[in-house]
Amino acid sequence: MMFFLSTTLCTLAFAALVAAQSSTDLAWIPFDRDQFSNNTALDNDGNVQLFWKIGDDYSSYGIASRSNGYLALGFSETGAMTGADMALGYKADNGSFMLENRHAQGFVRPDVSPDQTVNMRFKEGDQSDNLTHFIFDKKNMADCLETQVDVMRDSWQWFIYAHSDSNTFSQHKEGQMGKQYVKLGTGKDISLNVVSTVGNAKNFTVIQPELTIPAKETSYCYTLHKMPAGKKNFLVGEQPGEAGSMLHHLVLYACYDLPDSYLDMLGKDANCDAQAVKNPCNGFVTEWAPGMAGRTFEPGFGKPFGEDLYQYAMLEVHYNNPDLIDGVKDTTGYSFSWTDQQVETEIGSLTTGALQGDGWFLDPGKELVTISRVCTPDCTRNWPEEGITAVAVFHHMHFRGVNTWVQIIRDGKEITPLSTLRHFEYGYQFSKTLNEIKLLPGDRLITTCQYNTMNDTQPVPGGPSSADEMCFAWIDYYPANSILACTEVDLSLIPSSPINGSAGFCLDYTKDDPIFSSASTLTADYEHLPPSGNNCSATDGGTATGPxxxxxxxxxxxxxxxxxxxxxxxxxxxxxxxxxxxxxxxxxxxxxxxxxxxxxxxxxxxxxxxxxxxxxxxxTLSPRTATGHxxxxxxxxxxxxxxxxxxxxxxxxxxxxRCSNCKNTMAxxxxxxxxxxxxxxxPSIASDDLETPVSQHDDxxxxxxxxxxxxxxxxxxxxxxxxxxxxxxxxxxAQPSLRLVQAHGAMASLAFVAIFPIGAILVRLANLSHLAWIHGAIQLLGYAIFIAAAGIGISLAKQGSYLSKPHAGIGLFLLAVLFFMPIVGALQHRLYKKVHKRTVWSYGHIFTGRVAVVLGMINGGLGLKLADAPSRYKIVYGVFAGLSGSLYIGAMIFGEMKSASERKKAVALEKESSGSSTECRRSPTTLFATSCFMASRSIFFLAHPNCFFFRILPRSPTNNRFASRSPCSLLIRIYRRCSDVALRSPASWPVLSRVDEWSASASSITAVATLALHFLTTNEDMKLHLLTIAGLIILATPLHAAGVTDGDSCTRDELGQKRCEKDGGHVMLCSNKNACVKYPAQ
CATH class of the missing domain: 2.60.40 (Immunoglobulin-like)
Structure with a gap:
């Protein structure tokens, strides 16, 4: 036994190192690991790997196993199967991979949960090459369903797993299951349920010498131990010894002001006469119960002991021998790491719950019996003024325990519970790590325990025996103070007490006697408030009148x-x-x-x-279930x-x-x-058979x-x-008709995946006569089909309340945008024939069309997801949409490159025909004015939407006065001054014309993006603001357009440069064809 205790830390450290090394060899993982932020091996060999990424509402998980059968991952509150929320992945007989959300009622086959879409959302999974994996999202906060479990996203979470060589879901074999306590989030941890080496720490052991376990059902054996010498030392880690089969639990108590009469117990054999010992030690150091492992405090934290506090500790060992077996030998104990160096933060322990072990009883034959004990504000007011911070809770009951929790009542209202533990399993006890919960002086803590006494025929007493029950919550916190216990007691059970009835009980090791408070500070009003998790209401919605x-x-x-x-x-x-x-x-x-x-x-x-x-x-009422449609x-x-x-x-x-077991399927x-x-x-079915076939519904x-x-x-x-x-x-x-849904999807897909891309590709790459008319006819056909699809879609959305879904919002946006496309297309074609180059209408038509086609293809995928379409439909659509989209984008890029090449050739030819006399000469003033014009115009049209309103107003004295008072006045004046100077120099005109084209394109793209954001956002104020901005941009965009061709030819000035006279206040530019073109007025 001594050898075990001295080598435990090394053994566990080596095991942890092996697991860590195996978890780094992840090349076999069949999915993209970069989509997750964390990973751990769930087994010692690294053959079961868990990945996760914590989110706000949902968190993502991926699990992979070197196995060729089903794979299950469970979220458990204790590390046991009971109450676990499980994801089960397997390959079905038809070859598809399935994911089921299941719930374990105990150590039995988990049931299928009623919710298969909200709590867990399947993303991908497969089974091949002796590997099984799946990825899914899980809701962090469970709904009000017994079958769901909250995810401890900022703290530690118990995971259980199982795998098999068969896809038939049955009990796993030995060695194909396990559990792991995993740190999920970024919350701060003080107490870790692992054993690790602490630098510069020393070790000492508390050992109960070997004894013969008494041949009676319950035995409590006591040994006294002296702690390491020193004024003030600190425990920084602990590891229990090997547990025999009859060991029920053990507790190490701190002995403050130990009476001298007990010192004779030092170095002696264990005393198993509990009545004779009457344990005088009441400070809590640590406890072991089945399922518990060792733990280590984070660097800088430790539990104080020493001459200034306590120098002795009492080890209490509880043996359970229901068969009264004689002659069984046992020894047990604890190994501690400690330091004599002052730590930054001192950890204390507070005992709450039924500290008065006897005097209370549980009613027999009940599925759930509840008791509560109150820690009163009179006691917690002795805490430091700034309060204390709870970091861990160890809940303890016996075999009947089901649920337990500690509530916090502050100023008469319940706040987030300190700790909740549902589905308690005696063999799976542990110290539950908390994410630093603040407790304040004056708080009332209520410790509640629930038990199942269905197998009992007599009242069950509270007490020390294994056949009795207990209700404790030991709370680790910082900074340590002198309060050791806080609960309530029944003073009528104490013969020497002058008070008859319940009273608050507060144990302070600096006081000679406990502190009692009046019964007025106690309350049972909060006893039946639900524990945290599952988001159930805390109030009773029933009425006293009638159903x-x-x-x-x-x-x-x-x-x-x-x-x-x-x-x-x-x-x-x-x-x-x-x-x-x-x-x-x-x-x-x-x-x-x-x-x-x-x-x-x-x-x-x-x-x-x-x-x-x-x-x-x-x-006839036939209860049924279905695996799908x-x-x-x-x-x-x-x-x-x-x-x-x-x-x-x-x-x-x-x-x-009347349904008697709907708890499994209904919240x-x-x-x-x-x-x-x-x-x-x-016609009537007329059958008493519960399994009689029924025809498909008509609605x-x-x-x-x-x-x-x-x-x-x-x-x-x-x-x-x-x-x-x-x-x-x-x-x-009413749910949407399947045929209408299919018609809507087919027509919209035909428009965006086939017709629109074909029309756009032809106009960019083909060389046909009447190409513009062919392009227009094809796009009008596509638009007509899309209008029909949109009409069906709007009807379906209203039926199924889908108008708020992104798919419907994007569809309405596309319907609105494409409504103007034929008009804009005709206008840009007319202008192009006059100026022989792209105008703002061209850029608006081209780029809006491209965005709409791509967005339409994407929206088709969103529609399939919304309709919960079969995977084969999604695959077919993805293939065709991907091919069409690739060809479309490729054709657009090739077309732009072709146009750019043609423009360069045209410029080179004009330079060659014009000679050197047409070279532009730009003075420093002109260059400065041109730069100023470009900057102010970009800001004017893109960064300050409010200016668009003034820009489109007709010129009048009233409007001029409005402009002088508007926030845009300075920007407008700078823009006008710069443009006046720049326009006086023909050398600047090509640059200014190009700026016009760029700003027009940017305006079109900005308008489309703004409208898209309008449909996607859920904030009503933001929707209105975005719609206003988009409208102003659209109204202002035509002002960028170049004017129409003037019939006059360009003349040359005295410097040999091409010039045109002003025409009615408009500046005239020379086009490439030597014709005068009006430049738009400022």
């Missing part, structure tokens, strides 16, 4: 109703079995069948199908009952239903709940129910109960 029924009628003659009893919701919030829920289906007999389901899609939804029974007098199959696991009032009467089918708390429905009109839809309006009452049949209150809901929406 609250919420009804929705998606059709005039088809209605659905729901009631959630108050007790079911309350039990759910207390993490108990939520109990029954009630719902009703109602429809005329003209329907062949009617179905109601919980969820957003058919896949994995809990579905209830109602149809006529064989005798035509009653109804296929006929649902009978669900044998559903526990439902048809209640009184069900049947067929007066031409109407009614099913009053009974929170706000809106998603539901789906479907029906088929036609279906979805709606939301506000569960707060459906919660209340306790009737066994709320639909027949007196005093029931029915509230109507009208949030239903």
């Amino acid at each position: 609250a029924i919420l009804q929705t009628c998606p059709e005039t003659d088809v209605c659905f109703s729901l009631n959630v009893p108050a007790s079911s919701k309350t039990n759910l919030e207390r993490r108990a079995e939520p109990g029954d829920i009630f719902f009703q289906l109602s429809a005329p007999t003209s329907y062949s069948w009617v179905a109601l389901g919980q969820g957003t899609t058919m896949s994995n939804a809990n579905i209830f199908v109602m149809y006529s029974s064989a005798d035509g007098k009653n109804v 296929v006929m649902p199959t009978h669900d044998t696991a559903a526990s439902i009952s048809l209640l009184e009032g069900s049947g067929i009467a007066n031409g109407k089918m009614i099913a009053n239903v 009974l708390s929170g706000g809106d709940s998603d539901w789906i429905y479907a029906h088929l009109k036609g 279906h839809g979805a709606f939301k129910w506000d569960l707060s309006k459906a919660t209340g009452g306790s009737s066994p049949n709320p639909f027949l109960a007196a005093g029931s209150s029915t509230t109507s809901s009208s949030s239903s929406s």
Whole structure:
């Protein structure tokens, strides 16, 4: 045993080094590792690798295993299977890779979770070459579903994993599973659940000498130990020894002011007579329980001990020997790392919970029994004025423990809980690392424990025995202070106490006696508030009058109703079995069948199908489930009952239903709940068979129910109960017709992937007569098809409430932009015939068209994602859109290069024909004015949208006065002065003309980008601002356009340069064809 304790640190350090080395050999990982920010090996050999990247709402995870079967990754609160939120990846029989979200009720086969789309979102996965991998996103904050788990994104998270050589999901083999406590985020950690070497630290051990375990069910054995000498030392790491099979737990207590009579225990064998010892030590140093590993404090932190605090420690070892076996030998203990150097921050420990071990009992035969103990403000006011910072919590119960948490009540209101631990497993205990939670003087802490006593027939006492129960939360915090324990006690159980009843209990090691506070500081008001996680409401939405029924009628003659009893919701919030829920289906007999389901899609939804029974007098209710958009199959696991009032009467089918196990598939708390429905009109099915086939629906839809309006009452049949209150809901929406969805997608794809690119490529590369007319005809055809697709799309979006989705927003934007394209195209063609070069209308038409075509192709992919289209559709579209887009972009680049080459040849020919007399001579003044003109004009049209409004106003004294007062006045004056000087020199005109073309193109692109942002943003104020800017840019863009050709020919001045006279205040430029062209007025 001594050898084990002295070599433990080295062994674990070597194991950690091996794991670290194996995790660096990642060339075999079959996906792009750069998309993640962190990685760790989940097994010691590095054959199971986890990658992750933390996000705000969702975080991304990738897992890869050197195996050729299913692969599962679970998010657990304790490292156990119970309560784990699991992602299961496997290759299906048809060769496709599947990802399922599952929930583990215990150490059994995990069930399929009701939510397969929101909590986890599958991104990619595959299985080949003896490797299995998948990537998915998981929601950080779970919804109000028992099947989901919050992600500890700023702290440490338990991961469990399993893999197999088979894709059949069954129990894994030995060595094909494991767990790992992983640091996910960037939160600060003080206490780490790993053992590591601490520089300049010394080691000492606390050992219980070997003994024979007493042949009785429960034994507490005590040994006293002297701590290393010194005024003040610090524990910086700890590692428990090897645990025997009968070791229940051990605790090391700090002995403050130890009575001299106990010093005789030093160096002696363990004393297993707990009554004789009466442990006087009440400071908490550390504890071990099954599942716990060692831990190390971060550099600069340590737990103080020494002559100024305590010099002795009592080791308490609890043995559990239910079979009364005699003669079993055991020894155990702890190995510590410590230093005599002052640390920067001292760690303290606070005990909360049921410190008074006996005197309380748990009711037998209950699925959930709750006890709470309050740490009073009278005690916490003794903390330092600036408060303390909690860094870790160790929760402890025995075998019946289910859930436990510590709440913080500040100024009468609950804030974020200090710690929550659901699905407690005795064999998986650990010190839960916190992300530094601040506690302030005057805070009330409530420690709550919940137990399952279904297997007990007698009240279960609180006490030290293994058959009894405990409720503790040991909190590590900094800076250390003198408060050791804070809880409540029943003074009537203390014979010498003059007070009868409960009182606050505060233990301060600087005081001779505990500090008691009055019962007025205690409260049970907060006992049943839910622990953090799963985002469930903390209030009871029930009413005391009668059942609250919420009804929705998606059709005039088809209605659905729901009631959630108050007790079911309350039990759910207390993490108990939520109990029954009630719902009703109602429809005329003209329907062949009617179905109601919980969820957003058919896949994995809990579905209830109602149809006529064989005798035509009653109804059959068939619980079903589906793997996708296929006929649902009978669900044998559903526990439902048809209640009184069900049947067929007066031409109407009614099913009053009680569901007893819907907790697995329905969230009974929170706000809106998603539901789906479907029906088929036609002849009666007339069958009592729960598995009878049903034909495909002729209509279906979805709606939301506000569960707060459906919660209340306790009737066994709320639909027949007196005093029931029915509230109507009208949030239903028909789901889009599949044929219309397909027509919309096909037509829009034809327009953007085929017709528009063909028309654009022809006009850039072809050399045909009447090319402009051919181009226009093709694009008009594409636009007509797109208008039809957009009309269908708008109708579908209204039906399914999709107008707020990016796909719909981009589609509307494209519809608006392309509406002007034929007009702009015709105008630019007319101008081009006159000036024989591109104008602003040309650039606006060309670049807006290019952006629209590319954006349309991208939007097609968004549409497929929104429609949840099968993978084969996405692949086909991606291939064709990729090929078309590549050809289109390539043709545009080639066309621009061809145009640039032709322009260079034209300039060279003109220079050759004009001779040297046409060389431009630019004075320094002209160059300065030209630069000034370019800078001010760029700012004027691109960086200051408010100036556009003034720019388009007609000239008048009123407008001139407005301009002088506007923020743009200085910018406008600089622009006008510079342009006046620059325009006096013909040498500057080619540069100014090019600036006009550039600014026109930039304006067009800016307008398109601004409109795109308008449709994508969700901020209403930003939407209005962006729309205004885009409108001003579009209105101002025509002002860049060059004028029309004047009939006069250019003349040469005395310097031999080409000149044109001013014409009505307009400056005339010489074109390449030696014709005078009006330059636009400033």
